[in-house]
Amino acid sequence: xxxxxxxxxxxxxxxxxxxxxxxxxxxxxxxxxxxxxxxxxxxxxxxxxxxxxxxxxxxxxxxxxxxxxxxxxxxxxxxxxxxxxxxxxxxxxxxxxxxxxxxxxxxxxxxxxxxxxxxxxxxxxxxxxxxxxxxxxxxxxxxxxxxxxxxxxxxxxxxxxxxxxxxxxxxxxxxxxxxx
Amino acid sequence: xxxxxxxxxxxxxxxxxxxxxxxxxxxxxxxxxxxxxxxxxxxxxxxxxxxxxxxxxxxxxxxxxxxxxxxxxxxxxxxxxxxxxxxxxxxxxxxxxxxxxxxxxxxxxxxxxxxxxxxxxxxxxxxxxxxxxxxxxxxxxxxxxxxxxxxxxxxxxxxxxxxxxxxxx
Amino acid sequence: xxxxxxxxxxxxxxxxxxxxxxxxxxxxxxxxxxxxxxxxxxxxxxxxxxxxxxxxxxxxxxxxxxxxxxxxxxxxxxxxxxxxxxxxxxxxxxxxxxxxxxxxxxxxxxxxxxxxxxxxxxxxxxxxxxxxxxxxxxxxxxxxxxxxxxxxxxxxxxxx
Numbered sequence: 001x002x003x004x005x006x007x008x009x010x011x012x013x014x015x016x017x018x019x020x021x022x023x024x025x026x027x028x029x030x031x032x033x034x035x036x037x038x039x040x041x042x043x044x045x046x047x048x049x050x051x052x053x054x055x056x057x058x059x060x061x062x063x064x065x066x067x068x069x070x071x072x073x074x075x076x077x078x079x080x081x082x083x084x085x086x087x088x089x090x091x092x093x094x095x096x097x098x099x100x101x102x103x104x105x106x107x108x109x110x111x112x113x114x115x116x117x118x119x120x121x122x123x124x125x126x127x128x129x130x131x132x133x134x135x136x137x138x139x140x141x142x143x144x145x146x147x148x149x150x151x152x153x154x155x156x157x158x159x160x161x162x163x164x165x166x167x168x169x170x171x172x173x174x175x176x177x178x179x180x
Numbered sequence: 181x182x183x184x185x186x187x188x189x190x191x192x193x194x195x196x197x198x199x200x201x202x203x204x205x206x207x208x209x210x211x212x213x214x215x216x217x218x219x220x221x222x223x224x225x226x227x228x229x230x231x232x233x234x235x236x237x238x239x240x241x242x243x244x245x246x247x248x249x250x251x252x253x254x255x256x257x258x259x260x261x262x263x264x265x266x267x268x269x270x271x272x273x274x275x276x277x278x279x280x281x282x283x284x285x286x287x288x289x290x291x292x293x294x295x296x297x298x299x300x301x302x303x304x305x306x307x308x309x310x311x312x313x314x315x316x317x318x319x320x321x322x323x324x325x326x327x328x329x330x331x332x333x334x335x336x337x338x339x340x341x342x343x344x345x346x347x348x349x
Numbered sequence: 350x351x352x353x354x355x356x357x358x359x360x361x362x363x364x365x366x367x368x369x370x371x372x373x374x375x376x377x378x379x380x381x382x383x384x385x386x387x388x389x390x391x392x393x394x395x396x397x398x399x400x401x402x403x404x405x406x407x408x409x410x411x412x413x414x415x416x417x418x419x420x421x422x423x424x425x426x427x428x429x430x431x432x433x434x435x436x437x438x439x440x441x442x443x444x445x446x447x448x449x450x451x452x453x454x455x456x457x458x459x460x461x462x463x464x465x466x467x468x469x470x471x472x473x474x475x476x477x478x479x480x481x482x483x484x485x486x487x488x489x490x491x492x493x494x495x496x497x498x499x500x501x502x503x504x505x506x507x508x509x
Contacts, residue, residue, distance in 0.1 A: 024342065026338065026341075027338035027342050031333075031334040034330055034334055035327055035330050035331070037213075038217040039221060040217075041217035042218060042221025055246070059238070067235070068234070152210060152213050155213075156206055156210040157206055160206045
């Protein structure tokens with residue numbers, strides 16, 4: 001089955017139907033998504049600023065990183081779960097939304113940046129645990145900061161662009177000719 | 181009374197400017213959301229230090245001095261963006277119970293943060309501050325309070341759904 | 350492509366998205382409550398948005414024999430927007446109740462900026478399947494039609 005077919009299947013699912021018709025479900029799911037996304041962003045911001053050496057590099061990087069990452073990941077998991085529910089409730093509309101696709105792309109970049117940092121740039125982190133960070137680590141921090149701010153801005157943009165798609169779906173026939 | 185005021189505000193030139201420049205609302209909302217991350221995590225970090233879950237290698241004063249300016253700065257930016265957003269659609273805000281609850285809880289949150297800073301800061305300079313069970317409880321309560329504030333912010337768009345007949349419109 | 354240029358292209362794409370008209374999320378002040386337009390149309394799509402459910406439809410011509418078309422022969426499409434999907438579902442308005450092809454009548458307060466959309470005003474009238482109203486009439490006059498989401502009548506003066 002192709003991707004639009006799967007998206008339509010999700011749209012027609014019982015979970016989607018239930019979320020659409022429950023008065024309280026979406027406000028709660030959306031609020032939890034905001035809380036956890038804010039926590040993901042905020043904790044990453046603390047690490048990024050430490051990488052950039054702002055305000056200082058006195059704090060042990062490994063300790064700060066270790067303490068914060070479990071909060072980042074915990075919040076991220078809940079954010080993904082609520083995000084999936086947000087997609088399920090109106091999958092066809094989100095799938096066709098450019099801002100939504102850009103957000104997924106931005107999240108992918110964030111993941112790649114993080115992976116590169118964990119596997120390459122940050123491997124010698126012990127060497128600069130309490131001193132000035134090397135430029136590669138500063139670049140990783142600046143990139144991460146830029147990407148995550150973009151994710152939040154693009155995410156908010158979805159809400160303003162997801163409606164008003166005037167295109168007529170292919171399977172809708174408007175050659176009616178009633179009474180002829 | 182508030183609704184009449186809101187209707188009058190909705191016809192003001194600033195309100196009409198926000199309404200007719202369609203990029204203003206999404207831009208301000210995005211800044212507002214970025215600031216939720218800044219403020220909430222600043223509060224979370226201070227609270228977790230009180231609970232001894234992070235930064236136990238640093239004094240409380242160090243943690244407070246690092247994060248409280250972010251908290252206050254973020255709250256300032258949110259007050260500003262929130263004000264302009266509210267001016268853009270005053271009737272929607274004034275008729276939402278969530279909006280009034282949110283404002284009340286923010287007032288409590290700010291007063292408690294001020295009181296918190298005032299009572300705990302001198303204590304922190306003594307060295308490794310030990311916090312009483314009561315202080316830890318209040319600190320954890322503050323995080324829950326701000327989570328409620330975030331929920332109410334989102335619930336403004338769903339006031340009828342969340343509150344039913346308690347909606348003020 | 351380097352990570353940097355990927356980010357650059359992302360920023361450019363984001364700037365392109367920023368030019369899309371942004372009025373899907375709002376209070377209702379962007380609609381002109383002084384004006385009411387009434388349509389009988391054929392559903393093309395329903396967007397069951399949690400904040401504002403939207404029904405997209407092709408308005409029918411005055412004879413109610415076919416849909417209106419523009420100079421290029423493409424069907425004209427309008428959107429009517431209302432409360433969120435859950436509120437609307439309580440009124441009986443949902444994706445399942447308004448599948449593509451459904452003929453219905455609705456009044457709306459149009460957008461101030463002239464785009465082909467508006468906020469729902471009053472009830473929706475659903476014609477029986479494949480049964481349009483007589484020329485110049487709306488679904489409320491068709492035997493077997495359903496009144497959905499209130500009992501406010503469609504204004505007599507129709508715009509098409």
